[in-house]
Amino acid sequence: DTEVTQTPKHLVMGMTNKKSLKCEQHMGHRAMYWYKQKAKKPPELMFVYSYEKLSINESVPSRFSPECPNSSLLNLHLHALQPEDSALYLCASSPKRVNSGNTIYFGEGSWLTVV
Amino acid sequence: SQQGEEDPQALSIQEGENATMNCSYKTSINNLQWYRQNSGRGLVHLILIRSNEREKHSGRLRVTLDTSKKSSSLLITASRAADTASYFCATDPPGGSARQLTFGSGTQLTVLP
Numbered sequence: 001d002t003e004v005t006q007t008p009k010h011l012v013m014g015m016t017n018k019k020s021l022k023c024e025q026h027m028g029h030r031a032m033y034w035y036k037q038k039a040k041k042p043p044e045l046m047f048v049y050s051y052e053k054l055s056i057n058e059s060v061p062s063r064f065s066p067e068c069p070n071s072s073l074l075n076l077h078l079h080a081l082q083p084e085d086s087a088l089y090l091c092a093s094s095p096k097r098v099n100s101g102n103t104i105y106f107g108e109g110s111w112l113t114v115v
Numbered sequence: 116s117q118q119g120e121e122d123p124q125a126l127s128i129q130e131g132e133n134a135t136m137n138c139s140y141k142t143s144i145n146n147l148q149w150y151r152q153n154s155g156r157g158l159v160h161l162i163l164i165r166s167n168e169r170e171k172h173s174g175r176l177r178v179t180l181d182t183s184k185k186s187s188s189l190l191i192t193a194s195r196a197a198d199t200a201s202y203f204c205a206t207d208p209p210g211g212s213a214r215q216l217t218f219g220s221g222t223q224l225t226v227l228p
Binding site: 004033040041042043045048056088090092102103104105106107108109111 | 148150155156157158159160163203205207215216218219220223
């Protein structure tokens with residue numbers, strides 16, 4: 001069982017809705033990540049938080065807004081999404097920023113469908 | 116952009132057989148990791164091999180790394196139906212500043228009972 005917990009597991013939202021994905025870890029990790037994964041594709045990095053500060057934004061559209069309220073929590077706020085944003089959104093954490101030999105621990109993901 | 120490319124894209128074998136999947140990458144790396152993903156689930160870390168290592172074992176898993184060819188292989192011996200999953204290699208490049216893992220395209224392994 002993963003120690004990174006994501007909620008909700010499934011989310012269906014309209015293009016005008018505002019919703020949030022939530023992620024929590026209690027392993028004391030100081031780096032947290034959001035990945036997007038489409039079917040039969042590898043995960044694509046969206047954001048990296050290091051010590052609660054946004055350190056990497058991989059040119060993600062502003063309709064995705066990350067937030068790190070504290071070292072255990074990571075949110076992804078969603079607004080005005082498009083149907084092509086439908087995907088599996090994976091949260092992950094690692095002991096520190098990925099450098100020499102850090103393993104990333106993934107949550108089970110949140111399946112997002114935009115209608 | 117994808118750092119790693121894996122082949123085959125899909126592999127189907129009988130239970131008890133060995134499964135080998137390969138990963139090639141383009142730039143220098145610090146480490147290479149392999150992850151497994153069951154359908155619709157999160158990724159699970161399997162094994163990490165450092166750039167100065169050539170081979171590593173963990174249970175039924177054997178990983179090799181050839182930095183001169185920029186390639187790695189994952190061997191699963193005596194496969195089981197429960198090994199059915201997608202397998203991804205992931206590399207992290209050298210450097211002291213923030214970096215991130217880059218995942219390969221993945222191999223879908225099906226183990227038939």
